[in-house]
Amino acid sequence: MRNPQLNANGELTHLLSTDGLPRAVINHILDTASSFLEVSDREVKKVPLLRGKSVFNVFFENSTRTRTTFEIAAKRLSADVINLDVTRSSTAKGETLLDTVDNLVAMHADMFVVRHAASGAPHLIADHLRRLGRNDVHVVNAGDGRHAHPTQGLLDMYTIRHYKKDFANLAVAIVGDILHSRVARSDIHALIALGAAEVRAVGPQTLLPAAIEKMGVRVCHDLGEGIRDCDVVIMLRLQNERMNGALLPSAREYFRCYGLTPMALALAKPDAIVMHPGPMNRGVEIDSDVADGPQAVILPQVTFGIAVRMAVMGILAGN
């Protein structure tokens, strides 16, 4: 079974997941992002790579932040950006996902940036486009259910590479609600593809998916064991609805066991960096002293995110 995001030449036609992305493809995206980073520092923050192309942000699930970063990235590439808040329009009238896609294709969309609550929705769209023979229309997954958030995974890799240069000797701890996290899955696949020495999944058993070790990670239930001597700590957001007692007794106890405090962080290597996909729950998964401390690289992640999304869109449009 060919990875549905690569064409017959092994080039990226959609970005659906970091799962199965070859190391060379990831490095190409990161290298391209690096060259786009300085565009954002220019007085005229634009390159004409996507001039005349229409990028549709199709968000079946609300996310102003993610949508905005894609919008900025597309506009810096000179694309025409159309934002569709589908949660409030077509699906409410009973239109199916693929009906919506057909309509947008008829409006000559060149690229879809898709956010959907159901895992696999962007795959379904990509498969539909393939059956329509529309290899010229590209899909970027902006987050599907618990499955994947590949641009977040890639911007995390960009951040790690920026601060740590090489992945070969890195120990990376991913801490928190891995069960519901598309970011964690995207990070794990990308880290393993890039050859990270060790990836640790840290959290209580109720927040870890079954057989997670098959993805190549070491499971740690103890925060201290999980972050000891690691180079990178990736904290995950704990959604409010997970704290209602069914998966965790309380936010207070969660913070006591898994919250990243300066004391806990002291177990990591002295030059370890702390990342978070945002938005943060201060005092739930991360202490403010850490979030605002010298090891946090949470805001650079956001800056790199624009460049990475520009790179992904630029590469897709060229393939």
Place this chain on the structure above:
Amino acid sequence: MTRQHLHIHNARLIDPGQGLDACLDLFLADGQVAAIGQPPAGFSAERRIDATGLIVCPGLVDLSARLGGIEPELRAAVAGGVTSLACPPDTKPPLDEPGLVERLVRRSETLGLARVYPIGALTQELAGQKLAEMNTLSRAGCIAFSQAKHPIVNTQLLLRAMQYAATFDYAVRLRPQDDFLAGDGVAHDGEVASRLGLTGIPVSAETVAIATALQLACEAGVRLHLSRLSSGAGVALIRAARRGGMQVTCDIAIHHLHLSEMDIGYFDSYARFDPPLRSTSDRDALRAAAREGLAAVCSDHTPVDADGKQLPFAEALPGASALELLLPLTLRWAAEEELPLAVALARITSDPAAILGIEAGSLSVGSPADVCVFDPGERWRITPEALRSQGKNSPFLDHEVSGRVRMTLVGGRIVFEA
């Protein structure tokens, strides 16, 4: 299509119930098997059927086939060699009213294709709240009672339902799945679901429900049949119960003998099943259970229209069209396991007939002349166009299989001929 005197000759005749696998002629008269080997005295055939190179076996008996539109699905059944099928009660509306059951029976009798055996609802509207009128439904034609895929959450009510069914010696069929443990899961709680970010259904959802059903069935003294097992741990519980002397029976859907969670690939909604496809070691355990005769095999035929599958995996409807694939996929399993054909065919003929308690699945003299004649060597590709069912959804599309039905007889009448 009258009931002719038929003579099928030159066939390889396999009748698992009698342990027969030999070149023998089959003589059918007055809707029954008149003789095997030599013609009965005074037999004169109105039609002689040359079955050189073909296998003649009892018509297949399917423990679970959902009928959307009745006629196309029953045409699919006979095209697949299925002559008797049990229809689960989760029709729309569910089979909890005698009038609905009578209408289904009458409609299928009028069509004169495969015989339909309705399974009645165990509780009203399958809601798991109030017992259905089992005695009345039985008189209308129901041969057993079940909840289809709607579990009875209240264990006290489940016990009462079993006790009431046992009063009249009705069999109870349950699809074992604990509602709480299954939650809103859509795939086996394992490697693939975790990777794809799909909500998992743990094996314990099945084993907890099996353990509960076994305990309650013992207490009620009811005949229990567990449908569509999906896990190795599940069949192990049933094996242990049988060794302990319990009369419990079970079945496995044919796709579970061939597929595992790996077949979901990149969110293939055709591989969405209820219960879910589980790990490869579960699949191997299911194959072993079918091999040893612990479980019968059914099609679990569930026609789903294209719209029901063109959705993200978790939103897609579960199930596959399988009436026409039951025979070739059983043959594939037999070939892979190097099983004698008589053993493999028992799982889809005599075994399910015994579970349902119906006169079917046998070619012994005096049995109904329900016969399947197939070419075991004919290869064909499974395509939507090749399926007569309205459901074109199958994870086996584009697979090449061996075994094609040439003729199907129900009560001595030829109901399908290719």
